[in-house]
Amino acid sequence: xxxxxxxxxxxxxxxxxxxxxxxxxxxxxxxxxxxxxxxxxxxxxxxxxxxxxxxxxxxxxxxxxxxxxxxxxxxxxxxxxxxxxxxxxxxxxxxxxxxxxxxxxxxxxxxxxxxxxxxxxxxxxxxxxxxxxxxxxxxxxxxxxxxxxxxxxxxxxxxxxxxxxxxxxxxxxxxxxxxxxxxxxxxxxxxxxxxxxxxxxxxxxxxxxxxxxxxxxxxxxxxxxxxxxxxxxxxxxxxxxxxxxxxxxxxxxxxxxxxxxxxxxxxxxxxxxxxxxxxxxxxxxx
Ligand code: PRP
Ligand code: ZN
Numbered sequence: 208x209x210x211x212x213x214x215x216x217x218x219x220x221x222x223x224x225x226x227x228x229x230x231x232x233x234x235x236x237x238x239x240x241x242x243x244x245x246x247x248x249x250x251x252x253x254x255x256x257x258x259x260x261x262x263x264x265x266x267x268x269x270x271x272x273x274x275x276x277x278x279x280x281x282x283x284x285x286x287x288x289x290x291x292x293x294x295x296x297x298x299x300x301x302x303x304x305x306x307x308x309x310x311x312x313x314x315x316x317x318x319x320x321x322x323x324x325x326x327x328x329x330x331x332x333x334x335x336x337x338x339x340x341x342x343x344x345x346x347x348x349x350x351x352x353x354x355x356x357x358x359x360x361x362x363x364x365x366x367x368x369x370x371x372x373x374x375x376x377x378x379x380x381x382x383x384x385x386x387x388x389x390x391x392x393x394x395x396x397x398x399x400x401x402x403x404x405x406x407x408x409x410x411x412x413x414x415x416x417x418x419x420x421x422x423x424x425x426x427x428x429x430x431x432x433x434x435x436x437x438x439x440x441x442x443x444x445x446x447x448x449x450x451x452x453x454x455x456x457x458x459x460x461x462x463x464x465x466x467x468x469x470x471x472x473x474x475x476x477x478x479x480x481x482x483x484x485x486x487x488x489x490x491x492x493x
């Protein structure tokens with residue numbers, strides 16, 4: 208029983224699906240009865256706890272869970288004695304100040320002596336202080352976006368992802384306070400056995416993340432273009448070159464990362480590459 212890593216993830220909401228997907232892609236077979244508090248994993252010594260995201264930092268600090276997956280915004284707001292051990296590259300969003308669309312926004316001074324409704328009082332008051340703005344903060348835990356409409360506050364500070372929540376509540380985004388994404392947090396002192404298990408899991412997560420950022424690429428090119436093409440797609444070690452039946456031509460296999468993908472494809476074409484195939488990679492271990 209002791210030799211199990213307990214991972215807390217969100218019970219329901221924006222982060223839940225991405226968290227489960229990441230763990231499944233890392234090879235964990237999770238038997239998830241949707242309404243359960245706990246899920247067992249058959250093939251890895253891990254136990255999954257489904258909790259309210261806002262409570263996860265406290266549970267991790269108290270060692271009820273060893274590790275948690277939360278929004279960076281929640282991690283920062285709660286200020287618990289936890290360590291951010293990995294950025295997870297999903298659930299990207301921003302924490303924003305927003306005001307009614309009918310208001311003319313004059314800059315941060317607009318908020319001077321106004322009232323702001325938010326679930327992130329710590330982050331907001333630090334932001335205001337840093338910018339020399341004095342404003343009232345109304346802490347509310349949900350449906351923050353309705354506060355201006357019912358006269359509870361002049362503006363809000365809340366998470367924006369697609370922006371549709373703001374739009375449907377007649378609000379407009381005026382300042383970005385913080386960018387956020389899903390992160391993995393842990394208690395600073397994990398027992399060595401648990402740490403070893405966690406390292407194994409982190410290794411798998413990295414393989415999944417790398418695979419997402421890279422594609423397998425195959426192309427045909429004249430032999431005299433191989434050197435130039437290799438500078439654009441050097442691969443994990445070096446590209447594989449196979450001779451084509453057609454004299455003077457080769458098939459070149461490599462990996463290409465997602466950054467500047469189309470720019471790289473244009474370069475390859477200009478060097479004479481033809482018949483380019485790009486294929487997803489499931490796992491990538493260097
Ligand atoms: C945030 C925020 C909005 C919504 C914004 O909630 O409170 O309700 O997401 O998304 P949109 O810009 O795509 O419309 P979150 O999922 O973080 O849940 P919680 O605050 O209830 O935990
Ligand atoms: Zn929440």
